Amino acid sequence: MSDNDPQGLYRALGVQSSATAEEIKSAYRKLAKETHPDTSQHASSEKFHSISAAYEILNDPIRRAEYDSSAYRASAQEAKARAIDPICCSRCGQVTAQPRYVVFFRVYSFVVMTTRRPIQGIFCASCAKKEGLKSSIITLVTGWWGAPWGPIYSIGSILSNGFGGKHERSSDEGMIWYNALAFLSRGNLQLSYALAMQSRKTLNKDIAKDAIELIAQLEKAGVDTRQGKLRNPWRTSMLYRAGHLLMAFALPGTLALAIFASTQGSRASTSYNGSRLYSSPPSSAQYQPSVQKAIVTPNVPKCANVPYSGQLLGPNRLSTTDGHSLEIRNGSSGNAIIKVRAELSGAVVAAFFVRSSQTAQITGIPDGRYTVQYAFGDALDVSCRRFVQLDGAGQFPGVETLQTEQTATQIITQVLSYTLYAVPAGNVTPQSISAQDFERQ
Template sequence: MTTLTRDPKGYYATLGLRPGADLSAIKSAYRSRVKTVHPDRNASSRAREEFQRLMDAYAVLRDVVRRAEYDTTGQECMDDDEELAEPGSIPISCSCCGSLTAQPRYVVYHTVRSFLVWAKTGRLEGIFCRACADRTAVRASIITWLWGWWSLPGLLLAPLALLRNLFGGSKPKRENGRILIRQGRAFLARGEMEIARSLALQAARFARQPDDRARVEDLMHATRSVTDTRRLKGRWSLGGGVFLAQVLPLLALPLTAAVFALIATKPWDQPVSTSGNIAMRPVNVGEIRHVAIEGLKIRMAPIAGAPVLTLLDRFTTVEVTGDTDTPEWVRIRTPSGVDGYVETRSLYAGSGARFKSQWCAENRGGPPGTGEVLSRRVSGDHRLLVHNEGRRDGVVKLKTLTGHTVASFYVPATYHIGVGGIPEGTYRIEFATGAKYSRGCGVFLDEMQAMVLPVTLTFKYVAPGSARSMTSIAEISLSPAPGDPVQPLALSTERFATDD
């Protein structure tokens, strides 16, 4: 028996589809068509009639069982509560090859396609015979093996999809119970009582709803005269060549993951770490070195307990201006002109920018949340609205006129947030945009640009009895329109990351 491709009621034509379209295409076509034929948007005199016809078509085609009957018989669909042995009932056929099977199953196989930074899940579904189900499972797994691994989400979703396909895909109980009940009724109408009773026994394993259980009981009662207790041979158990074809690549997955981990970590080519102790190396006067630890203390004398002149941030570039009587200490000059002594092991030679970039990436931390306050030194009662209509995430800093950061917060791309807890005072607004924010360094690792607004914001105390209006809340935009008189000015990324 082959599946009919007729469309006597014009259901597929109403949706603008060819007969036999899958469920995803049906849903997509419905969402597109309903916008144009809805009476609220369509002024045609036939709008209500066209809308009702669209709803009738969608009601049949979105239902797995009713669509299968429509595709198989090309006639009006049977109702779930119609007579058990309706004359002329035709069993549901395989939606793939069109052959008649006594044990059809509605099966959903899962696919994953990766697009570098994101992954898209898909479904290959239908009412299958066992042979077509196996072929569809292999097809879904091949798609996932070829296209599912090329993004970080895909690395998580692809193994899950492969395992679900390996163990037979998803078999929704509600739909499969209804299919087996319909199939049993059709064989009962044809007088094939043994097959009808066996299908009723299979349907009992899927039926969970009270109405479905009642229909199974009716079918069991109608076939009570069958004395032969033999059942149909189960064709949906795991095993066979198809199972092995899917499980063997999965067994090799841990080895593949280990290879990728070795390639990613490159243990044979580890760069010098700037977060641990650094071996002492002789220094020469006039040599340029970089600070290897956070909060390096510049002392007045080459002694551990000598008074501290200032502190230096990690990766600060300094100049060696003299040596001492012991190789453990060296005299340096800071970028601000302060001369003092530090331990030689706290400085490293080489490319400061390369080591800093490496350290910032290794200490990136988790991605900040929307509106997350990254730092706050003082709190208050004022609020600020921030609009980031650009395509890159942003970090905003409120700095005093002397350059000290009062608060900093994270504003994702395309978001509009309100920030509270701002104390009274006058502040300069600095912000940076980019991707892959590093908590360890307070900078974006990719495409970072820093800006400063050419205006200041002043927040004043408001008496408790005074009325406050939302319209009086200060607002700033990280990407103002070209005609806006307040345009941000460029700022060096090093200056933005520095907190004086």
């Protein structure tokens, strides 16, 4: 596992590098409960921070792809000193000269619940096309039946799968260069030359420079310069793309329009891994508060140790076993405090801190109806639980109803996901609230 885990992120969560997104999330939730300073007798802030940092990367399919592909780094000196194994496809296990790290998506829906699951790994072109088709067919059958996100996610996922899935050029180019050195170390100079010819056009200037030097050395060694270009196996046929377009916009497309029309004007329901889109940014730099700012004097005591993202502030009513989850992505320029309030009593069920440009998640929210509030500020007071001065406060519109469902084989809880920054074409506007409304207990 260490070869594919250069920074030990998988090891921190106790999973293999081949773990699915569900296995990673399950491992994180278990470890978070065991190590969180506010919920466990075996608390370890250092370990909780390390697993949170690992989960933040591995829970994001694209960031996980960048991390996994970063395991393949080599230099020309290494290639001369020892034999390097070329990269193999994670599906068929065969060596592939032009690999890609690709993320495909499968969508599963049931009435008001929709989840989009990434299927990712290093693929050869043949296995990638098979996986793209398989994921789109599964989405076609299972993805459309949730309102309103099912049709939206399904169309986007099928189109993405049909056009090669999501992949990063930098990761692809890094693995091509790695293979050029691997085949060089094994004496396959002609293939190494062809891959080096591709690598000379990479965006990475260091790789491009090394590739040009390797090309010159191989030409001196007598490689056939007429065979310096490989066929691109990643091109998809018109028939392959047309099939995905048909799946995206034929009968399912009609169903998507019908569902959208029936839900027009109503607020989107909570979905697994769902997120809210907002039409205006509540960032501390642009947010205009509805309350008068307090006068801050230089001798006001300040918090000595700023909380980490996800740290609970004060007493809470969270469950230490099961419960629902709330994820906050703070894309604003200021730190934020988040409060979850019970709708009827107005009592604070949980309050936690989210640093600027970071993501935090809490778990253990019991069944019930809740509102979610947020406030921005700079310095925390000496209690480290509230801002000395609010730059603005708001509340996400509507009331969230969280209800656990139980089947014969599993207990299903919900995950709320909010983003604190402007999103183009956002469909919900946050509501401003006063400092008194936010600070009340």
